[in-house]
Amino acid sequence: MKLAFMVNESARKITYNKRKKSLKKMVDELTTLCGIDVCAILYSGYHSEPEVWPSPLEVQRIITKFKSYSEVGQGRKKLNQESYLMERIVKSKEKLVKVEKANWEMERSLILFQCLQQENFINTLNTNVLNDLAWEINDKLKEITSKMNQLDTNEST
Amino acid sequence: MKLAFMVNESARKITYNKRKKSLKKMVDELTTLCGIDVCAILYSGYHSEPEVWPSPLEVQRIITKFKSYSEVGQGRKKLNQESYLMERIVKSKEKLVKVEKANWEMERSLILFQCLQQENFINTLNTNVLNDLAWEINDKLKEITSKMNQLDTNEST
């Protein structure tokens, strides 16, 4: 069998489903056997949303790690061609890291709330508990927003 | 063979390497055969950085899709319990989407630059070309930063 785009649509979908199943299994097994974080994201035309594995929350968690690496990890050590421009880029990157961090906190709150909604946990809670939860998230968001505004104010002085 | 964390360290590393290889192959094949976007992120203790597949840039691209889904997709349609608090959360989310978008543009510029550095493309360019590139990225970053500041100014009025 040759490794190329499968032109036959039905055969392609069958293959897609089979291999997707295997991919998920492989992620699960690698996670269990080796005790490491693994996630996969599939973006196919078969679903309007990306399919993520093992779970949206877990994927978010792993992406956070990935991103903090992308931004911080490679920062200074490659910067031995002393250039004003490159310094400037590192500065921007550092600011970005801070804003990203705030964003992620905010997002995590929102995602938690969404997950609760999706799982219908919220429907089983009484109104008071729901309101408490919402206020808590709301406070968190306000706190984060204020932090982000501060960040930008400091930047412009 | 039982599916549990492998206690033997050397055996675990062997398994890790074998299965990682298979996972990457599976991602590649699924991408080719079915013409879809797939990526995987592994965060193990064996490397300080997360290992991403098929490439950092491709992973970023797919994550962007994933994130825009997380934030925007589920927004309004679940909001039939008309609550001021929930509206407030949606508002925060909308702001987050905007900031995220700006962040992603910024990040993409930085990642492009990093990739160029890593691949040693930059070393093969002459100083003028390098400076032009850096200026271009610098301008882009300034533009994005200003957009973000505007966003926060509008927010606080």
Add this chain to the structure above:
DNA sequence: TACCCTATTTATAAGGG
């Protein structure tokens, strides 16, 4: 379309160099 079957291919655990 989706499921089931099975012949074949592929992955991989275990063992040795």
Add this chain to the structure above:
DNA sequence: TCCCTTATAAATAGGGT
């Protein structure tokens, strides 16, 4: 630790319903 080999287990393409 890494590479190679091999017996076994698992995945899967293709065909039928």
